[in-house]
Amino acid sequence: xxxxxxxxxxxxxxxxxxxxxxxxxxxxxxxxxxxxxxxxxxxxxxxxxxxxxxxxxxxxxxxxxxxxxxxxxxxxxxxxxxxxxxxxxxxxxxxxxxxxxxxxxxxxxxxxxxxxxxxxxxxxxxxxxxxxxxxxxxxxxxxxxxxxxxxxxxxxxxxxxxxxxxxxxxxxxxxxxxxxx
Amino acid sequence: xxxxxxxxxxxxxxxxxxxxxxxxxxxxxxxxxxxxxxxxxxxxxxxxxxxxxxxxxxxxxxxxxxxxxxxxxxxxxxxxxxxxxxxxxxxxxxxxxxxxxxxxx
Numbered sequence: 001x002x003x004x005x006x007x008x009x010x011x012x013x014x015x016x017x018x019x020x021x022x023x024x025x026x027x028x029x030x031x032x033x034x035x036x037x038x039x040x041x042x043x044x045x046x047x048x049x050x051x052x053x054x055x056x057x058x059x060x061x062x063x064x065x066x067x068x069x070x071x072x073x074x075x076x077x078x079x080x081x082x083x084x085x086x087x088x089x090x091x092x093x094x095x096x097x098x099x100x101x102x103x104x105x106x107x108x109x110x111x112x113x114x115x116x117x118x119x120x121x122x123x124x125x126x127x128x129x130x131x132x133x134x135x136x137x138x139x140x141x142x143x144x145x146x147x148x149x150x151x152x153x154x155x156x157x158x159x160x161x162x163x164x165x166x167x168x169x170x171x172x173x174x175x176x177x178x179x180x181x
Numbered sequence: 182x183x184x185x186x187x188x189x190x191x192x193x194x195x196x197x198x199x200x201x202x203x204x205x206x207x208x209x210x211x212x213x214x215x216x217x218x219x220x221x222x223x224x225x226x227x228x229x230x231x232x233x234x235x236x237x238x239x240x241x242x243x244x245x246x247x248x249x250x251x252x253x254x255x256x257x258x259x260x261x262x263x264x265x266x267x268x269x270x271x272x273x274x275x276x277x278x279x280x281x282x283x284x285x286x
Contacts, residue, residue, distance in 0.1 A: 007184040015196045018220050022204035027212055034216050037197070041223050044193065047184045048234045050245050053226075053252075060252055065219065065259045072263050073212055075270040077277070086209045094206030102199035109191040112232075136242030137249065145246060152253045159257035163264035169271075 007047055014040030026080050027073045035066045052134035190231035197224035211269070211276040215262050219255060226251040 017037030021030045038061040045054035073079055086094075141149045182189045197220055204217030226248040233244015266276050273280055 004183055011189070011193050014193055018197050018200040021216050021220070022200045027210060030213060030216060034219065037220065038223065041227055044190065044227060045230060048190070048230050050230050050234070050248070053230060053245055053248055056249065056252060060256055065256060068259055068263050069212060069215060072266055075266055075276045076210055076212060077275040078210070086207050091207050094203055097206045098199050098203035101202040102195060105195040105198050109195055113188065113191065137246045140242060140246045148250065152250060155257050156253060159260050163260045166261070166264035167267050
């Protein structure tokens with residue numbers, strides 16, 4: 001009973017936070033509501049017995065990406081969202097596209113839900129502990145998925161270098177600069 | 182519906198994805214678009230974990246490992262996107278997407 005209540009609180013935080021972060025005009029409020037949605041997803045991971053992922057979600061998303069986004073709101077000249085309103089055609093078009101995407105997502109979910117192999121929902125406690133332990137992920141990442149794992153580290157390095165290169169301030173060098181004076 | 186059913190997680194993920202698409206399509210500010218992309222990636226990761234929990238071969242954590250990759254891609258994307266925003270801000274003094282029509286101003 002209590003678990004059900006907690007689950008619905010997490011679900012409400014996820015969906016409500018996502019809606020608020022998509023619709024609120026104030027950028028800081030939108031970013032904070034994104035934090036609420038991300039925390040809700042972390043709670044859902046707990047219900048899915050993915051404890052490692054719940055920790056990663058909080059550390060990487062809430063602690064990392066959300067803070068970056070909050071910093072980046074300072075770049076905007078209109079944080080309060082008073083002047084940069086989207087034109088009406090963009091809002092209507094966005095609603096239509098979102099409706100189509102939502103219908104597609106639901107339909108796809110239905111098809112996969114019906115055709116995926118059905119397993120027992122209630123597993124023995126021992127097996128559930130084995131699944132919940134992060135060791136399984138480690139075995140997978142250092143065994144059959146070693147190449148994708150290494151590629152992911154390469155991707156992170158490339159992203160880091162790209163970010164540094166993008167914010168590098170280029171200037172034309174004059175002979176005076178070369179002399180070092 | 183409830184914490185023991187795959188369908189409830191799928192419904193939440195579909196709602197997350199739809200709001201993400203809505204944010205990407207309707208926002209005029211680049212930060213709003215970035216928020217929408219993060220929402221969509223989260224929906225994908227949630228689906229991976231939910232299917233891995235309920236429908237994967239017994240004792241396998243494939244779904245969770247796939248979600249780790251989704252989070253890695255999201256982190257890389259956020260870093261590059263924010264660097265791009267900074268570059269745009271330095272040129273235009275703003276990150277209004279309506280004004281970023283030229284590569285160099």
